[in-house]
Amino acid sequence: MSSRAIIVLSWKNVWRNPVRSGIVILSVVVATWSGIFMVGFFNGMTVQFVRDQLQNYTSHIQIHDTRYVDESLPEFTIREADQIINSLQAFDFVTQVTPRTVINGLISSANNNYGVTIEGVRPDLEVQTTAIHSYLIEGEYLTGSLRNPVFIGSDLAQKLAVQLRSRIVLTFQDKQGNITAGAFRIEGIFKTPNKAFNEGNILVRADDLNRLLGDEQAVHEIIVMVDDYMKSEDYALQIQSVLSNEVVVRSWKDLSPMLKYIESSMDISMYLVMVILIIALCFGVINTMLMAVLERTAELGMLRAVGLNKFKSFTMIMLETTFLTMIGSPLGLLLGWSFNAWYGEKGIDLAFFSKGLELYGFNSMIYPELGLTYYLDITLLMLLATVFSAIFPALKALKLNPVEAIRKH
Amino acid sequence: MAIIDIKNITKVYNSDQIPVHALNGIDLQIEAGEFTAIVGPSGSGKTTLLNILGGLDDPTSGNININGVDLFSLNQKQLTEYRLHHIGFVFQSYNLIPVLTARENIEFILQIQGKDAKHFRQRSLELLEAVGLVDKADKMPSELSGGQQQRVAVARALASNPDFVLADEPTANLDSASTSNLLDIMATMNSELGITFIFSTHDQRVVERATRIVTLVDGKIFSDENR
Ligand SMILES: Nc1ncnc2c1ncn2[C@@H]1O[C@H](COP(=O)(O)OP(=O)(O)OP(=O)(O)O)[C@@H](O)[C@H]1O
Numbered sequence: 083m084s085s086r087a088i089i090v091l092s093w094k095n096v097w098r099n100p101v102r103s104g105i106v107i108l109s110v111v112v113a114t115w116s117g118i119f120m121v122g123f124f125n126g127m128t129v130q131f132v133r134d135q136l137q138n139y140t141s142h143i144q145i146h147d148t149r150y151v152d153e154s155l156p157e158f159t160i161r162e163a164d165q166i167i168n169s170l171q172a173f174d175f176v177t178q179v180t181p182r183t184v185i186n187g188l189i190s191s192a193n194n195n196y197g198v199t200i201e202g203v204r205p206d207l208e209v210q211t212t213a214i215h216s217y218l219i220e221g222e223y224l225t226g227s228l229r230n231p232v233f234i235g236s237d238l239a240q241k242l243a244v245q246l247r248s249r250i251v252l253t254f255q256d257k258q259g260n261i262t263a264g265a266f267r268i269e270g271i272f273k274t275p276n277k278a279f280n281e282g283n284i285l286v287r288a289d290d291l292n293r294l295l296g297d298e299q300a301v302h303e304i305i306v307m308v309d310d311y312m313k314s315e316d317y318a319l320q321i322q323s324v325l326s327n328e329v330v331v332r333s334w335k336d337l338s339p340m341l342k343y344i345e346s347s348m349d350i351s352m353y354l355v356m357v358i359l360i361i362a363l364c365f366g367v368i369n370t371m372l373m374a375v376l377e378r379t380a381e382l383g384m385l386r387a388v389g390l391n392k393f394k395s396f397t398m399i400m401l402e403t404t405f406l407t408m409i410g411s412p413l414g415l416l417l418g419w420s421f422n423a424w425y426g427e428k429g430i431d432l433a434f435f436s437k438g439l440e441l442y443g444f445n446s447m448i449y450p451e452l453g454l455t456y457y458l459d460i461t462l463l464m465l466l467a468t469v470f471s472a473i474f475p476a477l478k479a480l481k482l483n484p485v486e487a488i489r490k491h
Numbered sequence: 492m493a494i495i496d497i498k499n500i501t502k503v504y505n506s507d508q509i510p511v512h513a514l515n516g517i518d519l520q521i522e523a524g525e526f527t528a529i530v531g532p533s534g535s536g537k538t539t540l541l542n543i544l545g546g547l548d549d550p551t552s553g554n555i556n557i558n559g560v561d562l563f564s565l566n567q568k569q570l571t572e573y574r575l576h577h578i579g580f581v582f583q584s585y586n587l588i589p590v591l592t593a594r595e596n597i598e599f600i601l602q603i604q605g606k607d608a609k610h611f612r613q614r615s616l617e618l619l620e621a622v623g624l625v626d627k628a629d630k631m632p633s634e635l636s637g638g639q640q641q642r643v644a645v646a647r648a649l650a651s652n653p654d655f656v657l658a659d660e661p662t663a664n665l666d667s668a669s670t671s672n673l674l675d676i677m678a679t680m681n682s683e684l685g686i687t688f689i690f691s692t693h694d695q696r697v698v699e700r701a702t703r704i705v706t707l708v709d710g711k712i713f714s715d716e717n718r
């Protein structure tokens with residue numbers, strides 16, 4: 083009975099100064115909402131970036147010969163690659179697999195030479211696995227309507243001063259360590275958001291490359307895509323466990339420390355943003371509630387005098403603060419969530435800044451997204467913040483001396 | 492039999508460099524059913540005495556026995572509990588919680604006493620009836636006049652069936668009509684229900700209503716007369 087009375091009184095006290103309480107509630111709403119949206123935005127941007135990077139360039143998991151990892155020479159091919167590819171089918175989480183021949187060589191046009199990574203791919207499998215083909219801007223993707231087709235980046239084409247159907251020559255070491263060269267024709271030109279990739283990587287058919295290499299079955303790299311890229315590390319271990327240690331299975335986190343870093347630092351910065359916002363909010367709430375307590379010194383003194391004990395007066399003020407944040411934070415959470423859901427669907431077009439973003443490989447459309455665990459964590463943070471900001475005003479009320487409180491008025 | 496037995500109470504305030512002797516050895520017995528006015532010049536120690544009597548403040552020395560309970564043997568928590576159940580308070584102002592109606596203000600005391608909820612409403616209405624404000628039961632304090640607010644405060648003070656009611660200048664903020672109205676109510680409760688009142692005042696007209704007048708001067712009892 084008595085606790086109910088305290089709860090009711092606290093609730094009524096919240097509305098004693100509706101404008102002030104309204105402002106506090108509004109700021110809780112806005113802070114939670116904008117915090118969640120901001121975090122969702124940057125998370126979406128990062129997740130998208132990481133996903134794109136993986137889909138376009140790094141892939142989820144790669145398998146190489148152990149020796150190739152130390153020194154990527156053409157002769158270090160994967161032994162019994164077919165068998166390995168077959169054994170990968172046993173894993174439910176594997177969604178796509180494609181073998182590649184990967185060689186470092188020289189590309190020459192009539193005008194220029196550049197060092198490039200030559201990726202010999204199986205076009206039928208490659209299009210199902212990675213996304214380079216989707217960045218085609220001219221011509222076609224390794225259909226084979228030309229003899230020895232090559233798919234090159236726009237930036238490289240420009241530097242070489244070549245166009246569609248231009249002839250280029252690829253020079254590299256064959257399996258025996260002899261220099262070999264082959265003439266290829268540009269069948270397609272791609273332009274991914276990553277300039278370095280556009281300049282340094284070209285795609286040819288594995289069959290064409292292998293013929294020149296002197297090993298029809300050569301495979302240097304097996305690309306594996308899985309159902310959940312966040313689990314790649316664990317999946318890589320599972321795959322490794324069924325393969326011999328002549329091959330090395332690595333997830334994207336091993337392959338690209340940069341992406342791993344981006345991915346992990348995102349978490350920290352997201353929480354940092356939320357914590358800073360919440361701390362600012364706490365100060366606002368504490369300040370308001372301290373004012374509310376100070377204004378009511380005489381009344382609180384009277385209540386203590388007539389027999390409201392310390393615990394109950396403490397609880398009453400704690401509850402008042404809690405109500406303020408408890409009204410605001412679910413509303414803010416809901417708004418933040420709906421904004422993330424809405425724009426996660428529609429996307430936010432940053433075309434205006436896209437020149438700058440593209441330089442770093444970011445897409446100009448951002449789709450905010452935020453996992454459920456973040457919402458739970460943010461809710462938890464808000465609860466902690468509520469208790470934290472409720473304590474000071476309540477302690478203030480506790481310290482007040484009833485005799486002085488009454489005498490002052 | 493005395494319900495309150497005050498023995499040799501002194502109170503020294505040391506807040507400034509010079510100690511202030513607010514009470515200098517007060518001995519006083521209050522009988523059940525008395526209607527006592529504490530009077531005296533400003534600074535004579537009336538408020539200090541009432542605060543100590545109400546367990547709100549500690550004396551520097553001496554003790555107070557209420558119905559066999561040594562008040563200052565109780566710890567803070569027990570004192571608060573004691574006030575809640577045994578003493579009614581009426582202050583000069585800020586008696587009511589502004590966000591609760593007159594009735595709710597009375598019920599609040601019953602609620603925090605943790606009593607059975609069933610009769611709260613009936614009891615609070617009875618009390619409001621007794622102070623002539625049953626029609627104002629659902630009014631907020633801000634909708635009541637100063638005199639009406641003090642009457643609600645008296646009703647609230649009686650809600651817990653206290654052993655006695657302490658009122659420090661309950662009429663200080665009231666006009667003469669409201670003052671005599673409040674005094675009528677208090678006197679009626681004293682004579683008909685036997686409620687013990689101890690109140691301080693500066694107002695000669697209020698003093699005249701008392702059945703016992705204790706006059707303080709410089710923290711000492713100067714005179715103590717029954718009428
Ligand atoms: N907290 C305090 N610190 C220091 N001195 C105090 C304190 N409270 C009261 N005094 C002093 O104690 C003396 C008695 O004060 P008290 O308030 O009891 O007088 P009073 O009779 O109620 O006066 P009034 O008629 O003006 O209300 C005064 O000299 C006063 O200044």
Ligand SMILES: [Mg+2]
Binds near residue numbers: 537538
């Ligand atoms: Mg006084």
